[in-house]
Amino acid sequence: MRLVDALLSSLGAIRAHALRSILTMLGIVIGVAAVIAMVAVGNGARERVNAQIQALGANLIIVIPGTVTQGGARLGTGNAATLTDADAAALRAEIPAVQASAPIVRGGVQVISGGSNWATSAVGVDQDYFVARDWLVERGRDFSEEESRRGGQVALLGQTVVRELFGGNDPIGAQVRVRNVPFDVIGVMTAKGQSMFGADQDDVILLPLQTARQRVVGTSRAKNRSVNQIMVKIREGEDLAAAEEEMKRLLRQRHRIQDGRDDDFSLRNMAEIQATREQSARTMAMLLLSVAGVSLVVGGIGIMNIMLVSVTERTKEIGLRMAVGARPLDVMGQFLIEATTIALIGGLIGIAIGIGIAIITAIQAGWPLLIDPIVVVTAFVFSGLVGIVSGFYPAFRAARLDPVEALRAA
Amino acid sequence: MSASPLIEVRDLERIYQMGEERVVALAGVSTEIAEGSFVAVMGPSGSGKSTFMNLIGCLDKPSAGSYRLKGQEVGVLGATELARTRNREIGFVFQQFNLLQRVDALGNVELPMIYAGIPVKERRARARAALERVGLADRMGHLPLQLSGGQQQRVAIARALVNQPACLLADEPTGALDSRTSLDIMALFQALNREGVTVIVVTHEAEVAAFASRVIRFRDGRIVSDVQQVPRDAAAALAEPAEAA
Numbered sequence: 001m002r003l004v005d006a007l008l009s010s011l012g013a014i015r016a017h018a019l020r021s022i023l024t025m026l027g028i029v030i031g032v033a034a035v036i037a038m039v040a041v042g043n044g045a046r047e048r049v050n051a052q053i054q055a056l057g058a059n060l061i062i063v064i065p066g067t068v069t070q071g072g073a074r075l076g077t078g079n080a081a082t083l084t085d086a087d088a089a090a091l092r093a094e095i096p097a098v099q100a101s102a103p104i105v106r107g108g109v110q111v112i113s114g115g116s117n118w119a120t121s122a123v124g125v126d127q128d129y130f131v132a133r134d135w136l137v138e139r140g141r142d143f144s145e146e147e148s149r150r151g152g153q154v155a156l157l158g159q160t161v162v163r164e165l166f167g168g169n170d171p172i173g174a175q176v177r178v179r180n181v182p183f184d185v186i187g188v189m190t191a192k193g194q195s196m197f198g199a200d201q202d203d204v205i206l207l208p209l210q211t212a213r214q215r216v217v218g219t220s221r222a223k224n225r226s227v228n229q230i231m232v233k234i235r236e237g238e239d240l241a242a243a244e245e246e247m248k249r250l251l252r253q254r255h256r257i258q259d260g261r262d263d264d265f266s267l268r269n270m271a272e273i274q275a276t277r278e279q280s281a282r283t284m285a286m287l288l289l290s291v292a293g294v295s296l297v298v299g300g301i302g303i304m305n306i307m308l309v310s311v312t313e314r315t316k317e318i319g320l321r322m323a324v325g326a327r328p329l330d331v332m333g334q335f336l337i338e339a340t341t342i343a344l345i346g347g348l349i350g351i352a353i354g355i356g357i358a359i360i361t362a363i364q365a366g367w368p369l370l371i372d373p374i375v376v377v378t379a380f381v382f383s384g385l386v387g388i389v390s391g392f393y394p395a396f397r398a399a400r401l402d403p404v405e406a407l408r409a410a
Numbered sequence: 411m412s413a414s415p416l417i418e419v420r421d422l423e424r425i426y427q428m429g430e431e432r433v434v435a436l437a438g439v440s441t442e443i444a445e446g447s448f449v450a451v452m453g454p455s456g457s458g459k460s461t462f463m464n465l466i467g468c469l470d471k472p473s474a475g476s477y478r479l480k481g482q483e484v485g486v487l488g489a490t491e492l493a494r495t496r497n498r499e500i501g502f503v504f505q506q507f508n509l510l511q512r513v514d515a516l517g518n519v520e521l522p523m524i525y526a527g528i529p530v531k532e533r534r535a536r537a538r539a540a541l542e543r544v545g546l547a548d549r550m551g552h553l554p555l556q557l558s559g560g561q562q563q564r565v566a567i568a569r570a571l572v573n574q575p576a577c578l579l580a581d582e583p584t585g586a587l588d589s590r591t592s593l594d595i596m597a598l599f600q601a602l603n604r605e606g607v608t609v610i611v612v613t614h615e616a617e618v619a620a621f622a623s624r625v626i627r628f629r630d631g632r633i634v635s636d637v638q639q640v641p642r643d644a645a646a647a648l649a650e651p652a653e654a655a
Contacts, residue, residue: 002524002527005524012512012513013512015512016512316508317510319508320504320508320510321521321525322469322493322496323467323469323496323502323508324496324497324502324521324522324525324569325493325494325496325497325498325522325525325526325573326493326525327489327490327493327494327525328489328490328493329490330493330525402470403469403470404464404469404470407469407504407508
């Protein structure tokens with residue numbers, strides 16, 4: 001018996017019991033759909049995290065003040081006023097690997113423009129900020145050096161603030177007030193979207209560092225020229241870990257910290273955050289993969305079960321086929337191909353559903369549709385293997401039937 | 411006769427072991443069947459005629475004795491060779507027709523050729539020819555359920571003929587048919603026999619056996635009689651006006 005004939009015959013048998021065949025396929029369908037969807041969703045999520053990290057700056061190290069002990073009480077990270085403009089400048093000047101070193105102050109403010117107002121965060125920055133964050137001015141211009149240094153009363157708006165305060169109107173040239181200080185809007189930033197922690201990165205008003213510190217965010221920092229954080233961008237191709245070490249050494253030296261004492265600052269880099277994210281994504285993937293695995297095994301058992309029923313039901317047909325010349329191998333092949341065909345059809349349906357889920361998820365979540373053809377092919381081949389393995393025993397039983405007995409069956 | 415007979419059995423035995431019990435289905439049968447003959451195998455149920463047919467049809471292997479089909483000893487063949495022998499040398503016709511229900515007449519007739527590995531085109535052509543030969547030229551695309559009992563049995567006969575076997579083996583071929591359709595089928599067998607096909611019909615009905623030229627009777631696993639006779643002509647019987655039963 002040739003393969004084509006066996007295949008046609010098995011398709012006929014599957015069609016004859018359409019509902020039963022579909023129910024039998026279900027396990028395979030779910031398993032394969034889970035695998036395809038899981039991989040696509042995983043890839044999409046990772047791609048988005050990567051894109052977010054890229055948006056934030058991949059080789060970014062953030063320096064924040066560390067803990068200080070005040071009257072016996074240890075305050076939380078970031079509260080100390082130990083980082084200054086001078087630290088930022090020193091990092092830039094003394095470490096060659098540093099491309100940009102942006103001191104930042106920030107605080108929540110109410111921005112008023114004419115009749116409308118909006119609560120947002122004000123961020124005081126210098127020009128390095130735009131380099132460090134890879135963030136460009138969409139319309140208008142950014143701060144001139146003089147405005148940064150001397151504390152000009154100019155502001156750049158994020159897209160969300162523009163929308164909330166000006167609606168569709170062009171804000172450039174308009175005046176906004178923050179804490180009763182008037183600022184001229186000189187530009188609008190490009191849209192940056194959500195951060196990977198879900199915050200709206202466009203809900204922001206950027207002010208020159210000096211102005212923000214002295215007149216907006218709070219006076220306490222003004223005295224010692226302290227900042228909330230320093231955003232450091234390491235040059236492309238430089239070793240991040242080595243640069244981090246250098247930065248630590250320099251800051252310890254500048255802050256006169258003796259050997260054996262803790263740092264009064266801490267460094268965060270995006271790679272670590274990325275690694276954590278990937279770890280949790282991997283855990284999720286393993287979980288889904290085991291669900292898929294269990295589903296495929298159950299699907300295989302289902303196929304075996306139905307094939308055993310089918311062999312029993314069709315004993316007479318097997319007898320007839322043997323009478324007209326089917327060899328044991330032909331009978332075996334027929335049932336094996338039938339089981340495999342069921343599994344492969346299930347696999348195809350599963351692939352279609354999986355891709356469907358991936359497309360819907362990608363559209364909903366707004367990340368690119370990433371379907372790995374290798375995964376699709378592997379899933380297809382694997383469902384075929386499940387068919388072969390689970391069809392083997394029923395096919396073996398069919399092939400071993402005695403023709404006389406089989407013909408006598410009801 | 412100088413040539414070896416088509417079928418030659420010597421001291422053929424078939425014994426089943428049913429738990430503790432030994433059931434002797436065939437207790438030493440010897441006979442020969444020449445090519446081109448029309449033989450009826452008769453006997454009550456349990457006489458061994460079905461066992462004999464299973465052995466002749468290469469569905470089963472003897473416990474002892476020898477069976478030569480066209481001079482080839484069958485007892486030594488394995489399952490695969492037995493299947494090939496059934497495919498090429500034997501054409502089975504069953505009481506219940508045993509057609510595949512989801513396949514049309516043409517497809518059913520093609521089945522033995524599928525196992526013979528014959529290419530599709532030739533298969534189609536030969537299946538058509540076989541169906542025309544049994545008078546079903548206009549029913550090739552019909553499913554078994556759309557055919558009458560007699561037509562289904564004709565499909566089965568076409569299927570049995572299509573590989574040009576050495577002999578046609580019919581097990582109660584008219585058992586599920588009314589008397590007129592039975593006559594029809596027997597007339598077909600006689601026509602085929604006149605064309606040179608060897609026909610062996612297993613039956614317990616004397617009316618059916620009347621159409622054969624030789625009748626072998628079984629009882630308790632042995633041949634009790636073996637007679638030549640002048641067969642009744644089924645075609646002529648069909649032509650006669652319907653008699654009162």
